[in-house]
Amino acid sequence: MSKISNAMAELYTVEQLAAKDTGVHKLHPMAKLLTTIVFIVAAVSCGRYEPLRLVPFVFYPVLLMAAAELPYRPLLKRVALALPFALLAGVSNLIFDSGTALVVLGVSISGGTLSFVTVVLKTYLCVMALLILTATTTLADISAQLVRLKVPVIMTTVLTMTYRYIATLLDEVSSMSAAYALRSPNTRGVRMRHMGQFAGQLLIRSVDRAERVYSAMKLRGYSGLVPGHNSAPMKGKDWAYLALIAAALAVFRIFDIPSALGGLFGSI
Amino acid sequence: MIEVRELTVTYPDGTRALENVFLSVEEGERVALVGANGAGKSTLLMAMVGVCAKSAGSVTIAGIELTKKNLPTLRAHAGMVLQNPDDQLFCATVFDDVAFGPRNLGMDEKDVAKRVDSVLADLGAEKLRDRMPHRLSGGEKRVAAIASVLSMRPSVMLFDEPTSFLDPRARRHVAELLSCLPHTMLIATHDLDMALDVCERVVVLREGRVLADGPARDLLTDGELMEAAGLELPLCLGGKT
Numbered sequence: 001m002s003k004i005s006n007a008m009a010e011l012y013t014v015e016q017l018a019a020k021d022t023g024v025h026k027l028h029p030m031a032k033l034l035t036t037i038v039f040i041v042a043a044v045s046c047g048r049y050e051p052l053r054l055v056p057f058v059f060y061p062v063l064l065m066a067a068a069e070l071p072y073r074p075l076l077k078r079v080a081l082a083l084p085f086a087l088l089a090g091v092s093n094l095i096f097d098s099g100t101a102l103v104v105l106g107v108s109i110s111g112g113t114l115s116f117v118t119v120v121l122k123t124y125l126c127v128m129a130l131l132i133l134t135a136t137t138t139l140a141d142i143s144a145q146l147v148r149l150k151v152p153v154i155m156t157t158v159l160t161m162t163y164r165y166i167a168t169l170l171d172e173v174s175s176m177s178a179a180y181a182l183r184s185p186n187t188r189g190v191r192m193r194h195m196g197q198f199a200g201q202l203l204i205r206s207v208d209r210a211e212r213v214y215s216a217m218k219l220r221g222y223s224g225l226v227p228g229h230n231s232a233p234m235k236g237k238d239w240a241y242l243a244l245i246a247a248a249l250a251v252f253r254i255f256d257i258p259s260a261l262g263g264l265f266g267s268i
Numbered sequence: 269m270i271e272v273r274e275l276t277v278t279y280p281d282g283t284r285a286l287e288n289v290f291l292s293v294e295e296g297e298r299v300a301l302v303g304a305n306g307a308g309k310s311t312l313l314m315a316m317v318g319v320c321a322k323s324a325g326s327v328t329i330a331g332i333e334l335t336k337k338n339l340p341t342l343r344a345h346a347g348m349v350l351q352n353p354d355d356q357l358f359c360a361t362v363f364d365d366v367a368f369g370p371r372n373l374g375m376d377e378k379d380v381a382k383r384v385d386s387v388l389a390d391l392g393a394e395k396l397r398d399r400m401p402h403r404l405s406g407g408e409k410r411v412a413a414i415a416s417v418l419s420m421r422p423s424v425m426l427f428d429e430p431t432s433f434l435d436p437r438a439r440r441h442v443a444e445l446l447s448c449l450p451h452t453m454l455i456a457t458h459d460l461d462m463a464l465d466v467c468e469r470v471v472v473l474r475e476g477r478v479l480a481d482g483p484a485r486d487l488l489t490d491g492e493l494m495e496a497a498g499l500e501l502p503l504c505l506g507g508k509t
Contacts, residue, residue: 012400015360019398138360164358167402171354212355215319219348220420221340221372232377 012167013074017135024068028238029141030148035245036133042253043125049102051117052258054125060245061128068136075135079127086123090116139163165210172205269295269424269452270316275325277308277315277476285311286476289325293424293452300463300484301456303473304498309456310351312473313426316454317348330423344373347422351429353409357401362388362412365401369420387419391445407438414445425451431459460502464488472497 018025024032039060046053065072097112133142143156176198180190190198214222234242251257270293277286286308293299301309314320316327318339327334330345350356359365366384375383388394393411396404401412410430417425430446431439443462446453457463463470463484470487472480474497480487487493488502 012402016400019361138364140360140364168358209355212350212352213358215314216350216356217358217368219317219319219343220369220416221344222368223340223372 014078014131014135015139017068017070017074018138020069020136022068022136024064024136027136027241028232028234029137030145030234031238031242032133032137033142033145033149034242035249036129038246038249039129040126042249043122043129045253046118046122048115048118049111050256051114051121053252053256054118054121056252056257057125057249060249061125061132064132064136068132070132070135075128075131078131079124082123082127083120086120090119093119165206165213168209168213169202169206172202172209176202176205269293269297269330270454271326271328272312272316273326275312275315275327276323277311277320278323284476285320286315289473289476289478291471291478291481293454295452296450297469298446298453298455298467299469299471300467301454301471301473302458302460302463302488302497302499303479306475307473307498308476309473310428311476313348313428313454313456316426317343317346319348344420345422346424346426347417347420348426349413349417349428349430351432353406353413354402356413356416357409360400362393362396362399362401362404362415365412366415366419368416373420383419383421384415387415391415391418405438406433407435407441410434410438410442411445414442418449423452425449425453427453427455427457429457429459430455431457431462458499460488460499461504464502464504472499474498 039057043054043057064070065075093112093115094110095112097115098110100108100110102109102114139160143160146156146159147153177190180194180198181187184191270291272289272291275286275289275291276284278284289308289312291312301312303309311320315322316329316334318334318336322334329342332338332342332345334342357365359368363384366387367380370380370383371377385394385397388397391411391414393408393415396408396412396415399408401409404412414430427446431442434442439459439462443465446455446462446466453467455463455467467484470480470482470484471478472487472493479497480490480493491501494501
């Protein structure tokens with residue numbers, strides 16, 4: 001399988017996970033969306049010099065992944081894609097914030113180091129929470145709930161369509177690269193001097209293809225907006241899930257649990 | 269059921285794709301549109317549902333005239349299955365694709381689910397319901413594409429090369445499926461054997477004009493006519509392999 005075919009297969013891996021039938025998958029999409037939002041707000045609002053405050057938040061992805069029977073490897077692979085950005089943002093802290101913020105066992109730790117760890121942890125947690133949401137809820141359901149939360153329909157439509165057209169674009173790249181590779185067996189990838197032509201053709205073919213897809217949509221009554229679905233109200237179990245997770249996250253955010261536990265063990 | 273009068277389509281580059289085409293199809297009739305590449309088969313279908321703009325003439329389907337204002341109503345009555353199912357299937361699951369039309373018609377989600385399940389059951393494709401379209405075989409994609417149009421309950425079905433890219437068994441399955449559908453049908457195809465199996469009438473196009481219109485068996489066995497249209501006799505009648 002070519003790299004592009006692999007990329008296409010991977011593109012839909014998380015979405016395929018959303019078709020599972022676990023208790024988490026069966027929860028109302030709104031409950032899952034709201035808990036994800038609460039989780040992200042709670043995690044992001046933790047102080048930049050308090051990486052330990054983020055430790056209890058790790059339980060959220062770990063428990064949800066176990067309950068939803070999600071494989072950790074594909075999700076961790078995707079989180080890894082976001083980490084370089086976090087590392088890049090955090091490195092500047094290491095350089096510019098070199099003052100000692102903490103001394104542990106005689107070793108001084110700079111504020112930059114603490115904020116670096118915090119940035120990386122926050123990125124990991126937030127991206128993981130979003131991945132778990134997409135691995136347990138279909139994109140169509142998420143879009144429909146965003147509309148219910150008064151996000152403009154045009155934005156959710158753009159989101160859905162962009163996601164769909166990535167596959168269309170990759171499809172075209174895949175067939176063009178195969179045709180190119182078959183006629184240039186000694187070349188790896190597309191040569192620089194052919195890149196202009198290749199990109200131009202790709203653009204034209206993708207536009208043509210997108211137009212055909214758009215025609216197919218119009219022929220089935222599409223009028224500019226993807227119709228929402230799953231407008232059913234949340235049930236008792238959905239409210240219970242939302243309340244329980246939100247309460248736990250509030251506790252994690254308000255109380256410094258790692259310090260409290262540390263103090264407890266220290267006193268013993 | 270379908271009335272096409274003096275239909276002319278000219279592409280922006282000046283190419284005349286259709287010229288003065290007349291076509292009349294009665295309710296329940298199955299008509300094959302045959303012709304060589306570039307004869308105007310697909311353009312005719314596209315023009316009939318307003319995807320391709322007509323330069324002159326008129327189209328009326330199920331009593332609805334093709335105008336900008338009537339376009340949504342006309343498209344709800346005339347379902348079109350495109351040549352490449354990958355262009356037609358763009359949702360995450362077959363269910364969502366089949367539900368796309370009914371949802372656009374504003375149907376309640378419960379009714380949508382009922383409609384989708386009933387269409388898939390009619391086509392014997394229940395097992396495709398929760399599968400991802402891009403993971404289906406060519407034949408399965410074609411069935412899913414047909415289901416995605418049937419779910420809108422159109423009175424007229426337009427098919428663009430419904431058996432292209434299919435292996436013999438899948439081709440046979442699709443042909444049988446088309447024979448079982450009760451709709452008024454217009455099928456643009458190169459597959460003359462399928463046309464002979466499924467349709468009782470054939471319209472032969474050449475260079476954007478109607479060259480002949482008549483019973484399938486009479487026209488498709490006319491060697492001279494097939495030659496003039498750039499076609500060959502169906503394989504089952506001794507055409508070249």
